[in-house]
Amino acid sequence: MDKKNKMEFKKEFVEKLKEAESLLFFTGAGISAESGVPTFRGKDGIWNKLKPEELANFNAFIKNPDMVWEWYQYRRKIVENVEPNPGHYAIAEFENYYKVDVVTQNVDNLHKRAGSTSIEELHGSIVRNFCIDCKTYYYDLDEEFENKVPKCKKCNGLIRPDVVWFGESLRGDAYPNSEQKAKSCDICFVVGTSAIVYPAAYIPITAKEYGAYIVEINLEPTELTPHINYSIFGKSGEILPEILRIVKDRNHN
């Protein structure tokens, strides 16, 4: 995007950027779309063909472990063969100017690969797997488990991806940590999410309740849009670097 058609942003937002000390980026599948990772609910979403209830839940896994395992192998393959996009990298680079926290619903590990250092993965990550019986963790399982669920070497239990499925509570302190960060951020960016999955979608609502300025970056309005201070419509991989440019220009003049 050359000089002449630089993106313009609302004056109020530019002011908030100037005063802010801490930013929170609440992200969903849309931030990884430009990397080539399919979203869930969009027109080409992976859940158009298969319903989440059929795949991203424990009963589906117990009923048909190979099918669910194969679906995650398919998604792991995609994620292993893509790169973070300028949106992920811009979020990592904001760390040079602000205290930055990332709270992501994504399980694709792209924020980490882009260099962000404070990340809460609310729904876990497909780079990790564990045995449903003895909870032993497994990382790089070899190729032989393409479409056959692997069995635990210690107890022969089924191995599953370390993601949070529907009906499962969020693990560890990911949610309370994210809530804490939402309460203390000055600006909360809501990037590439349809904001219909709970309790994750409470995070931007909590940030707003605690006085943060909420900015939504999405191709289209979402369930959250009525609560948003500033909606910027477009691709996150183009918008986030433009917002970063304002911050860099200000810091270098």
Ligand code: BV8
């Ligand atoms: C819980 C991990 C209770 C796996 C996911 C019945 C029974 C049980 C629970 C429920 C129930 N009914 C409702 C619930 C609650 C349920 C829920 O919220 N359901 C929804 C669907 C109504 N929640 C749960 O079950 C949660 N657990 O409630 O437990 C409990 C409590 C205590 C004790 C025991 C139990 C767990 C939810 C976690 C589910 N796991 N994923 C996996 O990934 O395979 S959710 C799944 O949806 C993904 O994680 C994804 O991240 C998440 C949200 O989707 P989005 O990220 O928003 O993606 P989406 O495609 O929808 O939207 C993309 C957006 O990007 C679009 O707006 C698009 O316009 C935009 N976009 C596209 N391209 C771009 C872009 N924007 C900018 N730039 C672009 N280039």
Ligand code: ZN
């Ligand atoms: Zn085991």
